[in-house]
């Protein structure tokens with residue numbers, strides 16, 4: 001057994017039942033093998049043995065009262081993985097599927113993603129199994145306040161800076177920040193993704209989606225290709241998906257499909273972005289409503305998807321942007337995408353492709369941008385929000401967007417140069433994992449055994 005296999009085996013034995021965490025560690029650790037062969041210093045310093053153990057895991061009870069007066073209890077999590085490069089940084093996810101394995105996979109990925117941005121941010125993630133769907137605004141507020149009544153003591157502008165993720169947007173950040181401020185008597189940059197009215201950064205809302213398209217643009221330019229006039233498919237219809245679609249339009253592409261957890265729409269004339277924003281950002285409606293306004297569009301509910309498949313990946317397209325959730329694209333989906341002419345996959349979501357699908361994309365040498373590189377624009381812009389808060393200035397939308405575009409270009413350069421250095425120039429999974437790992441690992445060596 002190799003050192004890497006032994007470590008993975010150890011993780012499976014000591015953290016049982018955490019499938020998503022095992023999947024993420026398997027992908028990262030295997031692609032680090034060439035680095036470990038060349039530079040024994042990382043094994044000697046047991047960098048990986050240390051990195052796979054979070055520095056701190058906070059699990060807590062969240063008790064709150066719903067509109068009918070009934071007491072509800074949820075689980076709360078904040079997993080502080082690595083502070084080597086800066087304060088723990090990563091979002092909070094509110095979704096009924098949330099468990100330790102999911103928060104650990106997200107926190108683990110966040111270490112390398114944040115390192116790739118070149119900024120001073122460590123890695124962490126948190127959330128709750130609370131389901132925001134169908135809750136009143138008052139219930140959302142009560143839950144956020146109850147969640148914060150414990151979390152406030154573990155976070156701070158220079159220690160741990162949460163943000164949004166699935167189920168957590170501007171509204172939830174507002175309620176959590178309000179409670180944080182009341183409990184701590186501090187007004188600081190402890191959260192990012194704040195409202196523009198009280199400390200948020202322009203372009204943070206757009207950043208993950210925009211960044212993901214910038215990453216695709218960089219990958220395609222390196223092959224002499226562009227997104228102009230190309231059919232694109234985007235899964236999800238939340239924050240990341242909406243602003244991916246917006247940037248695709250800016251680039252002259254044609255986004256024709258998107259989805260939510262209940263189904264997908266196909267609009268051959270191009271998604272009506274204003275309608276989508278109104279449905280999802282204002283009305284908080286289901287995507288099925290879309291076809292009431294766009295008669296030529298087609299809605300397919302998940303109940304009609306072929307078993308074990310995500311039907312959105314069977315739509316012929318040039319580029320695909322998985323932007324909903326983990327493991328939403330499997331090997332069969334990957335094969336069908338490529339069979340239908342897809343040349344580019346840029347991941348807005350975290351770990352949306354199964355490891356088998358990832359291996360297939362890499363083998364086929366398409367322009368494949370793994371989430372930790374392609375969706376790093378969100379967290380990078382969060383750091384820009386922290387920088388503005390700390391220096392009490394506000395940059396214009398154009399300034400932040402220009403910085404974001406430059407950061408995405410730098411990430412692409414670093415990922416592709418590293419992939420070439422290890423003799424696999426089209427393997428951006430290897431490039432992203434090695435480039436991200438090396439930055440954290442070198443800093444860990446300099447900071448000693450802590």
Ligand SMILES: NC(=O)C1=CN([C@@H]2O[C@H](COP(=O)(O)OP(=O)(O)OC[C@H]3O[C@@H](n4cnc5c(N)ncnc54)[C@H](OP(=O)(O)O)[C@@H]3O)[C@@H](O)[C@H]2O)C=CC1
Nearest residue numbers: 165166167208236237238239240260261324325349350378
């Ligand atoms: N927000 C950010 O800045 C960043 C987000 N990400 C990642 O991007 C992805 C999307 O996040 P974001 O857009 O912020 O979240 P949102 O909550 O805004 O939107 C999530 C979207 O994905 C769909 N979805 C969620 N869970 C599932 C599921 N189990 N099956 C099918 N569809 C699902 C939702 O549908 P429904 O409403 O029906 O549940 C919704 O359309 C996540 O993987 C997140 O970790 C990565 C980097 C930064």
Ligand SMILES: O=C(O)CCC(=O)C(=O)O
Nearest residue numbers: 090091163165378379382
């Ligand atoms: O903006 C942030 O701090 C975190 C974004 C996030 O959760 C992610 O990159 O997955």
